[in-house]
Amino acid sequence: MSSVPDYVSDPARLAALASYSILDTVPEQGFDDVVQLAMLICDAPVALVSLVGKDKQWFKARSGFEPCETDLNSSVCAHALMAPDLLVIPDLTADRRTAANPLVTGAPHIRFYAGVPLRTQDDQVLGSLCVIDGRPRPQGLTASQAMAMRTLGRQVMTQLELRKALAQQSTFLAAQAEADARRTGLLELGDRLRDVSTTGEITRAAAEIVGRTLGVTRAGFGLLSEDGEFVDVQSDWAVAGIPSLAGRHHVADYGKLADDLRAGRTLVIEDVMTDSRTAANPARLLGIGARSLLNMVVLEHGRPVAIFFVHADQPTMWSPEVISFLRNVADRVEMGVARLRGEEQQRVLNHELSHRMKNTLAMVQAIAGQTLKGAASREALDAFVSRLHALSSANDVLLKRHWLAADLGEVIRNVTHTIQPAERFEISGPALTVGPRATLSLSLLVHELATNALKYGALSTPGGSIAVAWRVEPATRQVLLSWREQGGPPATTPTRRGFGSRLMNLGLIGTGGVELRYLESGFEGDFRAPLAEIGRA
Amino acid sequence: MIERTVVLVVEDEPILRMAASDMVEDAGFVAIQAANATEAVRILESRPDIRIVFSDIDMPLGMDGVRLAALIRRRWPPIEIILVSGHVNPSSADLPARTLFFPKPYNEGRVLAAMTKFAA
Numbered sequence: 097m098s099s100v101p102d103y104v105s106d107p108a109r110l111a112a113l114a115s116y117s118i119l120d121t122v123p124e125q126g127f128d129d130v131v132q133l134a135m136l137i138c139d140a141p142v143a144l145v146s147l148v149g150k151d152k153q154w155f156k157a158r159s160g161f162e163p164c165e166t167d168l169n170s171s172v173c174a175h176a177l178m179a180p181d182l183l184v185i186p187d188l189t190a191d192r193r194t195a196a197n198p199l200v201t202g203a204p205h206i207r208f209y210a211g212v213p214l215r216t217q218d219d220q221v222l223g224s225l226c227v228i229d230g231r232p233r234p235q236g237l238t239a240s241q242a243m244a245m246r247t248l249g250r251q252v253m254t255q256l257e258l259r260k261a262l263a264q265q266s267t268f269l270a271a272q273a274e275a276d277a278r279r280t281g282l283l284e285l286g287d288r289l290r291d292v293s294t295t296g297e298i299t300r301a302a303a304e305i306v307g308r309t310l311g312v313t314r315a316g317f318g319l320l321s322e323d324g325e326f327v328d329v330q331s332d333w334a335v336a337g338i339p340s341l342a343g344r345h346h347v348a349d350y351g352k353l354a355d356d357l358r359a360g361r362t363l364v365i366e367d368v369m370t371d372s373r374t375a376a377n378p379a380r381l382l383g384i385g386a387r388s389l390l391n392m393v394v395l396e397h398g399r400p401v402a403i404f405f406v407h408a409d410q411p412t413m414w415s416p417e418v419i420s421f422l423r424n425v426a427d428r429v430e431m432g433v434a435r436l437r438g439e440e441q442q443r444v445l446n447h448e449l450s451h452r453m454k455n456t457l458a459m460v461q462a463i464a465g466q467t468l469k470g471a472a473s474r475e476a477l478d479a480f481v482s483r484l485h486a487l488s489s490a491n492d493v494l495l496k497r498h499w500l501a502a503d504l505g506e507v508i509r510n511v512t513h514t515i516q517p518a519e520r521f522e523i524s525g526p527a528l529t530v531g532p533r534a535t536l537s538l539s540l541l542v543h544e545l546a547t548n549a550l551k552y553g554a555l556s557t558p559g560g561s562i563a564v565a566w567r568v569e570p571a572t573r574q575v576l577l578s579w580r581e582q583g584g585p586p587a588t589t590p591t592r593r594g595f596g597s598r599l600m601n602l603g604l605i606g607t608g609g610v611e612l613r614y615l616e617s618g619f620e621g622d623f624r625a626p627l628a629e630i631g632r633a
Numbered sequence: 634m635i636e637r638t639v640v641l642v643v644e645d646e647p648i649l650r651m652a653a654s655d656m657v658e659d660a661g662f663v664a665i666q667a668a669n670a671t672e673a674v675r676i677l678e679s680r681p682d683i684r685i686v687f688s689d690i691d692m693p694l695g696m697d698g699v700r701l702a703a704l705i706r707r708r709w710p711p712i713e714i715i716l717v718s719g720h721v722n723p724s725s726a727d728l729p730a731r732t733l734f735f736p737k738p739y740n741e742g743r744v745l746a747a748m749t750k751f752a753a
Contacts, residue, residue, distance in 0.1 A: 447720065451691070455719040458719065458738040458739070459646070460738075462649050466648075466652060481738075481740075481741070485738060488736075
């Protein structure tokens with residue numbers, strides 16, 4: 097006959113007990129002290145803090161009693177669970193609930209029991225604080241002993257609540273720290289991805305950050321073969337002593353994983369020993385240190401192209417937060433790779449365009465040469481070809497900067513150096529960005545100035561030189577480019593307004609702002625244009 | 634009479650080939666034309682008098698100019714090579730020894746100056 101009350105196995109009561117995470121923990125001073133006080137006050141040889149589980153009672157604190165737990169048939173406390181208040185049984189042999197209890201019929205032959213229920217605020221009883229005697233006590237407890245037992249019982253509950261709150265607090269703090277680590281990880285990834293220039297660097301950075309952030313054994317990135325049967329791992333991150341997985345892997349070797357990957361489903365396996373997809377033959381996974389794993393599929397145009405994998409050497413509950421962190425990382429990696437691919441395509445396209453444009457300029461040069469042969473003077477043809485080359489060199493400068501902008505100094509040097517050696521020029525000024533439009537007009541302008549200098553000015557005699565300087569005038573936000581020739585013959589105002597002089601008068605951006613001086617010391621020119629116009633695309 | 638230097642012009646674009654030949658002839662050299670690298674090799678095999686090869690790099694069919702230059706350097710070491718291209722300057726690591734490069738559109742004066750130096 098079982099004399100255990102049904103309430104003992106009540107699911108709500110057992111859930112309440114479980115929420116305190118107290119069973120099978122080590123002794124604690126707070127509970128031991130209560131037990132000592134109960135013994136002293138009640139003058140009893142045995143006192144216990146007994147917690148009644150599903151199939152045993154377990155003592156958080158005990159004095160005068162050897163076993164740390166007993167089965168429920170031996171439990172008197174199980175009956176205290178039902179008591180509205182302090183349960184006192186003066187003679188256990190005389191009470192029908194306890195007369196057959198093995199601890200009563202056999203050693204240690206207990207006779208007296210007084211226990212106060214340990215009741216939660218939600219009215220669930222977890223166990224009792226009790227005192228036990230080997231002799232019956234017909235008088236029970238005195239009134240003050242009974243009151244002390246109730247007080248001490250509440251004290252035990254207070255201890256339990258405190259303990260639980262502390263545990264919740266530290267769980268919360270740990271979760272908070274993990275969330276912080278994930279946030280920091282994402283920020284760090286963003287920073288790192290801005291500076292990298294290859295796909296390999298992107299995946300290496302992501303694997304390392306994921307590995308460190310989640311505190312796992314290994315993290316890495318692998319490309320999925322077209323049929324989803326193979327994964328190619330280029331590089332991965334692993335803690336010291338764990339081998340890299342770099343190389344080609346047959347997915348089927350590791351379990352029934354291919355279906356999930358092909359369908360683009362995130363593969364979450366808490367324990368490869370028990371998961372139905374891997375339990376049949378977990379040796380391969382265990383061999384690479386993967387007791388638990390998380391595979392995030394990266395899709396491109398809806399097709400799985402890669403996986404981001406995380407391995408842990410312990411069974412691991414992958415929380416939704418961790419999964420969404422990994423999803424975030426995978427998304428960022430994808431964006432980073434797409435950016436690199438876009439830049440590379442842009443670069444190839446720019447080179448191809450530039451190539452074609454230069455071929456076209458070469459054709460124009462050839463056609464003009466053939467067409468004008470005999471019809472135009474050698475000089476006119478040379479001037480034409482030379483201007484064509486100035487345009488072509490502007491094209492080169494722009495290509496280097498992906499057609500976005502050029503540096504003023506670079507544009508000037510590029511043109512002047514095709515005409516005369518660098519030592520004939522003194523070129524100085526701050527770094528200044530020139531937009532594609534201004535780069536073309538500036539190249540033609542400088543080309544005219546330099547060829548004129550070669551024909552009539554400072555470059556026509558061995559001793560002459562040219563100072564080219566520019567600055568931004570703060571008051572007007574205008575760029576002033578000055579061209580000063582010296583050491584050559586005196587300059588004379590041209591009598592004819594040819595194409596060359598009209599090009600010069602167009603100025604830096606084709607809208608004037610030109611001041612030319614033909615001096616005894618040589619030619620001088622000042623060219624002005626708004627800074628904003630110079631940089632415009 | 635002084636023997637005139639023979640220059641092989643390799644260029645797949647007919648107009649550019651014509652212009653280059655004129656440039657070479659006007660400068661007093663003998664120009665022989667080839668429209669691609671294969672034709673150039675065939676001509677080189679039959680004309681031992683060629684001193685200079687002036688070739689485009691980017692020829693979509695068959696061998697490109699850089700590979701042609703490498704082959705010439707191996708089979709006909711004494712021949713001087715001048716390459717041109719609309720692409721940005723190839724690194725000198727890609728070019729065989731004693732090979733000059735000019736970007737397109739090229740400056741005829743500079744190309745001819747180089748040829749004259751080779752011919753001397």
